[in-house]
Amino acid sequence: MERNNLITVTSPLMPNLDDFNEMLKDIWERKWITNNGHYHKELEEALCEYLKVPYISLFTNGTLPLITALQALRITGEVITTPYSFVATTHALWWNGIKPVFVDIDPITGNLDPDKIEAAITPRTTAIMPVHVYGTPCDTKRIQEIADKYGLKVIYDAAHAFGVEVNGKSILNEGDMSILSFHATKVYNTIEGGAMIMHDEKTKKRIDYLKNFGFAGETEVVAPGINSKMDEIRAAYGLLNLKQVDEAIEHRHQVAIKYREALKDVKGIRFLNDIPGVKHNYAYFPIFINEEEYGMTRDELYFKLKEKNIFGRRYFYPLISTFTTYKGLDSARQENLPNAYKMADSVICLPMYHLLTDDDIIRILSCIIN
Ligand SMILES: *Cc1c(COP(=O)(O)O)cnc(C)c1O
Numbered sequence: 001m002e003r004n005n006l007i008t009v010t011s012p013l014m015p016n017l018d019d020f021n022e023m024l025k026d027i028w029e030r031k032w033i034t035n036n037g038h039y040h041k042e043l044e045e046a047l048c049e050y051l052k053v054p055y056i057s058l059f060t061n062g063t064l065p066l067i068t069a070l071q072a073l074r075i076t077g078e079v080i081t082t083p084y085s086f087v088a089t090t091h092a093l094w095w096n097g098i099k100p101v102f103v104d105i106d107p108i109t110g111n112l113d114p115d116k117i118e119a120a121i122t123p124r125t126t127a128i129m130p131v132h133v134y135g136t137p138c139d140t141k142r143i144q145e146i147a148d149k150y151g152l153k154v155i156y157d158a159a160h161a162f163g164v165e166v167n168g169k170s171i172l173n174e175g176d177m178s179i180l181s182f183h184a185t186k187v188y189n190t191i192e193g194g195a196m197i198m199h200d201e202k203t204k205k206r207i208d209y210l211k212n213f214g215f216a217g218e219t220e221v222v223a224p225g226i227n228s229k230m231d232e233i234r235a236a237y238g239l240l241n242l243k244q245v246d247e248a249i250e251h252r253h254q255v256a257i258k259y260r261e262a263l264k265d266v267k268g269i270r271f272l273n274d275i276p277g278v279k280h281n282y283a284y285f286p287i288f289i290n291e292e293e294y295g296m297t298r299d300e301l302y303f304k305l306k307e308k309n310i311f312g313r314r315y316f317y318p319l320i321s322t323f324t325t326y327k328g329l330d331s332a333r334q335e336n337l338p339n340a341y342k343m344a345d346s347v348i349c350l351p352m353y354h355l356l357t358d359d360d361i362i363r364i365l366s367c368i369i370n
Contacts, residue, residue, distance in 0.1 A: 007360050009313040011353040012184040012191075013248050015240030023236040032232065035212070039235035046242055051163060052170040053197045055204040058235065059211060062159050062181025062194035064228035066092035068210050069155045069177045069196060070127075071223075072203070077124035080152075082112045083321035083332070084340045085131040089157045090320045093129065101125070102321045102331040107339040109272070110134065110286075114142035118150075120331065127153040132161040132171060133316075134272065134284045135187075140166075140174040147175075155179070158197075162188045163249065165279035172197045182238065187252070187283045188245045190238035193230055248354035252282035255356050259285055262365045268294025269368070284315065287368075288346040298346050301368065305348075308367050312351065317344040 023039070030038060040058060047056050059065045070079075070092060079093050083102045093100045103120050106113045110133040117128065128147055130138045138156070147154045154175030158164075162180055164171045172178040182193030198204055209216050214225030230238075263269050268290040274280055289298040296304075298314070305312050319340055321332035334341055351364060 005309065007310045007351050007356075007364065009311055009349055009351050010185050011355050012189055013187075013241055013245065013354055015237055015244070019240055020237060023240070024233070027232050027236060030232075034229055034231040036208075036229075037232040037235070039232050039239060040230060043230075043235040043238045043242070046239060047195065050242060050245075051172055051197070052165070053172050055198045055201060057196045057198070057204055057207045057211065058230040059194040059196065059228045060230050061192045061228070062179060062183060063088040063092060064211070064226060065179045065194050065196040065207075066129075066155070066157060067095050068207065068226060068228065069179060070096045070098065072206055072210055073127070073153050073155070073176060075127045075153060075155075077126050078122060079127045079129050080112075080117055080120050080125060081129040082131055082133075082340070083319040083337055084110050084133060084316050084343060085157065085320060086159065086316065087320050087323065088159075089129060089131055090326060094325060099124075100326065100329065100331075102326075102329070102337060102340075104337045105133075105340045105343065107342065109136045110343055111136060111138045112143070113339070114139050114146065117143070117146050121150055121152075125150070125152060127155060129155050129157060131157040131159070132164065134286055135160040135162075135164050135281045136272065136275070137161070137164060137166050137171045137278060138174075140171070144175070159183075159186065159194075160283050161281070162186065162283070163245070163279070163281045167277045168279075173199070177203075187249065187281050188238075188241060190230065190234040190241070193234055193238065249281055251354045251356075252352055253280070255352060255361060256282050256285055258358075258361050259350060259365070262361075262369065263287065266294075266369055268292070282352065285350045285352045286315065286347050287350060288343065289348065290346065295370075298348060302348050305364070305367050308363070310351065310364055310367060312348040314344075314347060315349045317347060319344045 112130040156178040158178040159181035178197040180195045182190040210225040214221045214223035216222045270288040
């Protein structure tokens with residue numbers, strides 16, 4: 001019998017309301033509700049420890065630290081990036097007056113293809129902005145080698161890579177800076193929120209100025225900063241969520257195991273497997289449809305799921321390079337981005353979250369497996 005209830009692509013991890021209320025009482029008593037408050041400091045410390053990173057600065061979302069990182073590093077001219085991401089990656093460049101240069105992706109992982117980067121470098125190139133798509137680590141070693149050879153900065157959009165480690169080391173320590181998003185749809189959320197990870201104390205200090213209008217003291221403004229501070233209420237929410245995020249990730253892991261087991265013999269469907277040595281966060285479960293082998297197009301399957309009240313998402317379709325602002329760029333031409341086009345046209349992210357039940361999984365799979 002068909003159940004009619006809705007299954008969405010994700011559902012936010014939320015703290016116990018009584019626990020949250022206790023913290024709200026505390027905030028009400030303290031009356032220090034933003035500007036580097038008590039819980040803000042506590043969350044920065046807790047995240048440094050959890051993520052195994054030396055310095056972190058909390059932000060009000062994940063887009064503003066991307067914009068601020070480019071400001072802090074004084075990036076100008078052209079930046080090499082991927083079209084296969086959420087629009088914020090490229091928008092951050094545009095807001096800084098930087099020209100995005102799109103480079104094609106690896107056809108298996110969806111991450112920026114290091115083999116294609118060098119050909120896109122010009123005298124105006126100052127940085128590379130890759131994305132760890134679906135939390136799969138980029139080839140950070142190759143990217144760093146290229147950056148070092150040409151004197152470029154590397155800023156990782158690590159919005160999907162919360163807690164991801166390679167051989168016991170955080171992926172967030174790669175490059176010059178990494179950016180996280182704590183949006184409600186992410187593995188770990190503070191409703192809206194984000195963070196920047198940096199290597200040293202003086203960069204942390206500089207970033208803390210920039211996210212607070214450039215204030216370096218009561219009367220001193222050292223840069224045209226922005227306001228992108230996280231408040232106490234969301235920091236408290238974040239502290240509670242941090243305590244339960246491991247359990248949520250483990251549930252997602254079990255969902256991934258069930259999806260993979262059921263889909264491994266389905267012709268025309270590819271999915272991502274775990275990589276040895278990598279601690280994954282199971283943020284997304286993308287499947288890639290080969291319409292000839294599967295006998296149905298991606299969109300046909302997407303709308304068939306929708307009809308059954310199962311809402312997958314076509315992350316990332318359409319490519320960023322096809323949007324109005326960017327489509328006129330030379331690097332946005334389809335011939336330059338064959339792998340990105342192919343992936344964008346074949347992907348569906350299946351529902352993936354900590355509350356997904358076995359019944360939900362069976363219902364989803366029965367629509368996919370004929
Ligand atoms: C979610 C996301 C962002 C933006 O984060 P917000 O917190 O929503 O501003 C940036 N890049 C990628 C790849 C994302 O998925």
